[in-house]
Amino acid sequence: MARAKTGTAYLLWALCLFGICGLHRFYAGQIVWGIVYLCTFGLFGIGQLIDLVLVPGMVKTRNDQLRRQYLAEWSDDGLVMPVPMNRKLVTAEGVAQPQDNSMQQLLKAAHANGGKLSKAQVALHTGLSTERVDALIQEALRCGYADITNDPESGAVRYVFDV
Incomplete structure (x- = not known):
């Protein structure tokens, strides 16, 4: 696709210094005004000076x-016109489970285990990844659903749920 350039238009405008006025108008696709400028020496120089700003x-x-x-030529041929689209593509793996569904699974697992769970038990009962389990437990702690304690026999970290 051809493009008009401002530098070229200014060079054509500068030809008015040699008595050839209006060529920049032809270059810009304004044929009628180009003829008027050519015949009147750029509207007696005034139009030529104004065009210095309008180029x-x-x-x-x-x-x-x-x-x-x-x-228009592309669409007349029946071809698809190129249209830029800004879309974010998400793979099926990148779609997270809804927070409420995961939290419900966690609370049901806690209820089934007497209100005490380890991270491994949460992962086992919910089927979530370790990163997702950590985020889910942090959310439960933040919401006040759970507290952290240690197992008196093994010293392992346990999460106590009030269910």
Whole structure:
């Protein structure tokens, strides 16, 4: 796809110093105004000076026209137009189980074991990964569902649930 460049438009504008005015208008796709500028020496120089400020906008407008024309040609041929899409792809493994469902499993497991569980027992009863078990126990502690204690015989960490 061809694109108009601001630098090229300014070079064509500079040809007015040699008496050739309006070529930048032709370059920007404004044929009628290009002819008017060519015949009137850039509207007697005033239009040429004003265009010094307007050139970037003319180039942007021309590029927009060229882009629309390019996309119209693609759609006329029945081809799919390229459209950028910003989507985050999530794999099935990356989808976490809902918090309530996991917490319900944890509380049911605690109820079945007399209210005391170790991390290994939580993993066994819920089927969750060790990282997910840690996060679930931390959530239970934060919500006040569990307290931390030690087993009097082995000294192992136990989580006591009030169920």
